[in-house]
Amino acid sequence: MKTNLYDSARMILANHLEQAKCRKTPERFAILEAVYGFSSYFSIQDLGERLKEMNFPVSRATLYNTIKLLMSLRLVVSLRLENGVRYKACYADGKCLQVCTVCGKVKEIKLQEMSELFDNIHLKRFRKDSFTAYVYGTCSTCQAMMTRQKKKEKHK
Numbered sequence: 503m504k505t506n507l508y509d510s511a512r513m514i515l516a517n518h519l520e521q522a523k524c525r526k527t528p529e530r531f532a533i534l535e536a537v538y539g540f541s542s543y544f545s546i547q548d549l550g551e552r553l554k555e556m557n558f559p560v561s562r563a564t565l566y567n568t569i570k571l572l573m574s575l576r577l578v579v580s581l582r583l584e585n586g587v588r589y590k591a592c593y594a595d596g597k598c599l600q601v602c603t604v605c606g607k608v609k610e611i612k613l614q615e616m617s618e619l620f621d622n623i624h625l626k627r628f629r630k631d632s633f634t635a636y637v638y639g640t641c642s643t644c645q646a647m648m649t650r651q652k653k654k655e656k657h658k
Contacts, residue, residue: 543588
């Protein structure tokens with residue numbers, strides 16, 4: 503887990519709950535800790551299993567409500583894929599992601615040009631914090647599989 507990012511996210515959540523006069527429940531902080539423990543995208547089911555491993559099982563309703571809260575605070579981002587919605591911790595994110603529309607595999611790519619472009623964009627009456635860019639297409643594994651299938655169909 504990236505301690506600096508998690509500590510910052512924890513502070514943002516605590517400050518928000520305090521200002522909104524909401525309870526600082528152990529469940530919310532356990533979910534945040536589990537979210538920032540994932541190195542890539544995860545599902546609600548994956549999150550529930552991670553919390554059970556941490557000996558902190560919570561209801562699905564609590565998971566969904568807390569994820570919704572974390573998304574509103576921009577501490578979590580969601581990605582809608584054919585096989586369901588996936589989530590990822592995103593505080594101080596500045597990522598470019600390749601998303602295969604066939605198998606749903608998500609791969610982070612480093613594009614210095616995107617970071618520079620984002621840094622140089624000036625938006626009127628808006629303070630930018632971070633960005634995430636998605637590039638949708640077909641990964642090389644799926645391309646190879648589709649090519650093999652086409653060759654098989656030609657030989658029939």
